[in-house]
Amino acid sequence: QVKRFVAITLQDAHPDVTAYIDYEVQEIVRLAAATPAGPVHLNLPLRKPLMPVLGEPWPDVAAQTNVAAIEQIDLTALTAMITDKKVVILAGPLQKTVDVKLLQELAATKRFPIIADVLANVRGVAGVVNGIELLLQTEVIDDTLVPDIVIRLGSTPVSARVMTWVQDHTVAQIVVGKATVGKDYKRQISRQLHVDENVFLQALLASDVRANQEYLAEFSVLGQQVTKLMSSADHLNEITTAYAMRKAVPNSAIFVANSMPIRDMDNFFVPDHAVTVMANRGANGIDGTESTALGVATQFDQTYLITGDLTFFHDMNGLMMAKQYQLNLTVVVVNNDGGSIFSFLPQANAKDYFEEMFGTPLGLNVEKVANLYDATYHHPHTVQALEALIMQPMPGLNIIEITSDRAQNVLDHRQIQNELQALYND
Ligand SMILES: Cc1ncc(C[n+]2csc(CCOP(=O)(O)OP(=O)(O)O)c2C)c(N)n1
Incomplete structure (x- = not known):
C-alpha cells in the first residue's frame, strides 16, 4: 500500500x-x-x-524545492532573486492552455529575453530569440552569455544543445507548470513550481521585477542574427523550405515531421502572422505522421505538413483520410531520397554500411503517390514558386515535392553556419 x-x-x-x-x-x-x-x-x-567505498566523498546533490500553489511562492523573494540578474525565459513546447500573449507581454514590458522553441508558438515578436541550436553550435552565443537563472516553461525543447548548455554551466533552473513534473531525469531543476503558468506569468507581470538591461541588449542582438541571415537566402533547399513556411496562411496549422524538418523549423522558422505549429515529440518517431496531420486538419481550415520522404512513405496510406473526409492538407515533402539526418551524425563515417543501414534510399516516386490519392501535385524549383503555393489556401489534398540531395544538404547547413559566423564577426 x-x-x-x-x-x-x-x-x-x-x-x-x-x-x-x-x-x-x-x-x-x-x-x-x-x-x-x-x-x-x-x-x-x-x-x-x-562493502562501501570508504574515505571517498559522497556525490554532491542539492535538494530540489517543490512548490505546489502560487500562494506558496514568495514573490518578493523571487523578484529580488531574479532582478538585474542574467535571466532567460526558455519556452519549450507549450500546451494550448498557456496564454502566449502573456509571455509576449512579458518580453515586451519586463524585457526578459525569451528563447522560443518552434513548438512554443511565441515567435515573431521583439525580444524572442529563435534558432538557439544554431546560435550555440556556431558559438555566436557563447559562454559570456551563460545566464544566472533560466525560467523554463513547457516541455523539453527541440534543441538538445540548449539543455546541455544550461546543464554544463550548472545554471539554476526554475520550472513553471506541470509539463515537466516527474521528468527531471538528469536532475537539472533547482525549483519546480507546479503552478498554473498563466497565474505565474500574471504575477511576474504585476511585480516590479526588472531584467538586466545589458544582458538583454547583447542577447537580443545576437538572437536576431538568424532571422537577418534568412532574409537574404534565396536558393531553394531544405533550409529555405523551412523558412518559407512563414508564408502559411493566417490561422492555419503547420504539423512538423520529426528528423530534419523539426530541426530546420526550430532553427529557421519565424512566422509572419499567427499560425499554430505542432509536432509529435517524445519518442520522436517518424510513424503516423500523415495520420496525425490529418487529425489536425479536422480542426483548421488549412493545415500544412512538412516532412522528409521516409517519413512520408512510412504512413503514406494515412493520406486516404484526406479524400474520405474532404480535409484540406498541403504536404510539403522534402525528398532527399533517404534519411538525411544520419549524414550529420557519427553514422556518416561508417561508409561501407551507410547507405544500406542509415541512408536507406527508397527510390519511390512522390508524384505517383499524389496520383494514387487524388492529390494535386506541385514541384516548385524556386523559393518564390514555393512561397506562392504556400501563401494561398489550397482546398483538398495538395502535395508539394521539393527535390533535395543529402550530401548537398550537409553543405548547405555548413554554409549557413559559416555565414552566421561571418555576420557575427562583422
Ligand atoms: C518509427 C521510427 N522508425 C525509425 C526511426 C529512426 N529515424 C529517425 S529519423 C529517420 C530518417 C527519416 O528520414 P526522412 O523522413 O526522409 O527525413 P530526413 O532525415 O531526410 O530529414 C529515421 C529512420 C524513428 N524515429 N521512428
Missing part, C-alpha cells in the same frame, strides 16, 4: 547514473510529501560483499 515503488539503478562511476539516482530519490520524496502524504518504497540494490 505505498504511493510509489522504485528500484534504484545500481550505482556506477558515470555521472548520468548519479544524476538518475538523484532524480529518482528526489521525485519519490516529493511524491511522499505531496498531499495526501503517504509512504513510498525505495529498493536499493547493492553489490556483494556490501
Whole structure:
C-alpha cells in the first residue's frame, strides 16, 4: 500500500547514473510529501560483499524545492532573486492552455529575453530569440552569455544543445507548470513550481521585477542574427523550405515531421502572422505522421505538413483520410531520397554500411503517390514558386515535392553556419 515503488539503478562511476539516482530519490520524496502524504518504497540494490567505498566523498546533490500553489511562492523573494540578474525565459513546447500573449507581454514590458522553441508558438515578436541550436553550435552565443537563472516553461525543447548548455554551466533552473513534473531525469531543476503558468506569468507581470538591461541588449542582438541571415537566402533547399513556411496562411496549422524538418523549423522558422505549429515529440518517431496531420486538419481550415520522404512513405496510406473526409492538407515533402539526418551524425563515417543501414534510399516516386490519392501535385524549383503555393489556401489534398540531395544538404547547413559566423564577426 505505498504511493510509489522504485528500484534504484545500481550505482556506477558515470555521472548520468548519479544524476538518475538523484532524480529518482528526489521525485519519490516529493511524491511522499505531496498531499495526501503517504509512504513510498525505495529498493536499493547493492553489490556483494556490501562493502562501501570508504574515505571517498559522497556525490554532491542539492535538494530540489517543490512548490505546489502560487500562494506558496514568495514573490518578493523571487523578484529580488531574479532582478538585474542574467535571466532567460526558455519556452519549450507549450500546451494550448498557456496564454502566449502573456509571455509576449512579458518580453515586451519586463524585457526578459525569451528563447522560443518552434513548438512554443511565441515567435515573431521583439525580444524572442529563435534558432538557439544554431546560435550555440556556431558559438555566436557563447559562454559570456551563460545566464544566472533560466525560467523554463513547457516541455523539453527541440534543441538538445540548449539543455546541455544550461546543464554544463550548472545554471539554476526554475520550472513553471506541470509539463515537466516527474521528468527531471538528469536532475537539472533547482525549483519546480507546479503552478498554473498563466497565474505565474500574471504575477511576474504585476511585480516590479526588472531584467538586466545589458544582458538583454547583447542577447537580443545576437538572437536576431538568424532571422537577418534568412532574409537574404534565396536558393531553394531544405533550409529555405523551412523558412518559407512563414508564408502559411493566417490561422492555419503547420504539423512538423520529426528528423530534419523539426530541426530546420526550430532553427529557421519565424512566422509572419499567427499560425499554430505542432509536432509529435517524445519518442520522436517518424510513424503516423500523415495520420496525425490529418487529425489536425479536422480542426483548421488549412493545415500544412512538412516532412522528409521516409517519413512520408512510412504512413503514406494515412493520406486516404484526406479524400474520405474532404480535409484540406498541403504536404510539403522534402525528398532527399533517404534519411538525411544520419549524414550529420557519427553514422556518416561508417561508409561501407551507410547507405544500406542509415541512408536507406527508397527510390519511390512522390508524384505517383499524389496520383494514387487524388492529390494535386506541385514541384516548385524556386523559393518564390514555393512561397506562392504556400501563401494561398489550397482546398483538398495538395502535395508539394521539393527535390533535395543529402550530401548537398550537409553543405548547405555548413554554409549557413559559416555565414552566421561571418555576420557575427562583422
Ligand atoms: C518509427 C521510427 N522508425 C525509425 C526511426 C529512426 N529515424 C529517425 S529519423 C529517420 C530518417 C527519416 O528520414 P526522412 O523522413 O526522409 O527525413 P530526413 O532525415 O531526410 O530529414 C529515421 C529512420 C524513428 N524515429 N521512428
